[in-house]
Amino acid sequence: MRGPAQPDSWSRAEGDRRVAPSAERNLEPIAGVLAGVLPATGRVLELASGSGQHVAAFASRWPGLVWQPSDANPDNFASIRSWGAGLPNLCDPLLLNACAPGWGRGDADAVLLANLLHLISTPEAETLLHEAAQALAPGGVFALYGPFRRDGRLVTEGDVAFDARLKHADPAIGYKDIAWVRDRLAGAGLRPVSLTEMPAGNLMLVTRRD
Numbered sequence: 569m570r571g572p573a574q575p576d577s578w579s580r581a582e583g584d585r586r587v588a589p590s591a592e593r594n595l596e597p598i599a600g601v602l603a604g605v606l607p608a609t610g611r612v613l614e615l616a617s618g619s620g621q622h623v624a625a626f627a628s629r630w631p632g633l634v635w636q637p638s639d640a641n642p643d644n645f646a647s648i649r650s651w652g653a654g655l656p657n658l659c660d661p662l663l664l665n666a667c668a669p670g671w672g673r674g675d676a677d678a679v680l681l682a683n684l685l686h687l688i689s690t691p692e693a694e695t696l697l698h699e700a701a702q703a704l705a706p707g708g709v710f711a712l713y714g715p716f717r718r719d720g721r722l723v724t725e726g727d728v729a730f731d732a733r734l735k736h737a738d739p740a741i742g743y744k745d746i747a748w749v750r751d752r753l754a755g756a757g758l759r760p761v762s763l764t765e766m767p768a769g770n771l772m773l774v775t776r777r778d
């Protein structure tokens with residue numbers, strides 16, 4: 569596969585901490601959805617943790633859960649460790665290519681993923697969704713956030729421009745349709761819990777393993 573898909577740039581760094589403005593903006597809306605679906609205790613695996621801003625904030629907010637950050641790019645680990653410094657319920661980041669088959673172990677009470685599916689190819693997304701479902705223990709939830717097509721259509725002018733830019737860089741990648749994603753997850757045994765409209769035209773889909 570190609571190297572890990574990256575955001576265009578980290579807009580700034582504070583020491584080891586990378587700061588992604590989009591992660592700052594969408595943290596509270598994502599936390600709002602998570603508040604309704606996370607268990608009080610258990611293990612949460614975050615895929616593609618990036619800067620670590622999300623996982624550190626969530627570990628601080630939900631101290632009863634053990635949070636496992638991960639990413640395919642170890643260059644992000646210093647930032648993840650720095651954001652999470654001093655949090656006893658945040659594990660050291662795991663090197664995990666979420667698009668590789670075979671990593672789902674059925675031991676996570678929740679799996680989170682924000683902002684990756686549009687940066688990978690359809691076969692890679694298919695493997696990732698299958699493995700995310702395999703990673704869940706019975707009753708576990710998969711929470712997925714990002715930009716999506718709806719009924720094949722791109723919703724905002726910003727989406728049209730961004731998807732075109734992605735496809736120009738690599739014709740194999742770009743926005744996935746939310747119905748396609750839901751079908752893949754249903755085929756892997758996850759039933760829909762909620763689909764929430766998020767700021768800037770994004771969506772958050774929550775599904776659960778029975």
Ligand SMILES: C[S@@+](CC[C@H](N)C(=O)[O-])C[C@H]1O[C@@H](n2cnc3c(N)ncnc32)[C@H](O)[C@@H]1O
Nearest residue numbers: 572573575591616618640641665666667682683
């Ligand atoms: C746009 S950033 C999103 C970071 C963070 N989730 C957020 O929403 O701010 C995409 C992240 O996915 C990671 N990534 C790319 N390909 C991956 C893969 N195959 N498996 C796991 N992580 C991957 C990149 O290293 C990067 O940190």
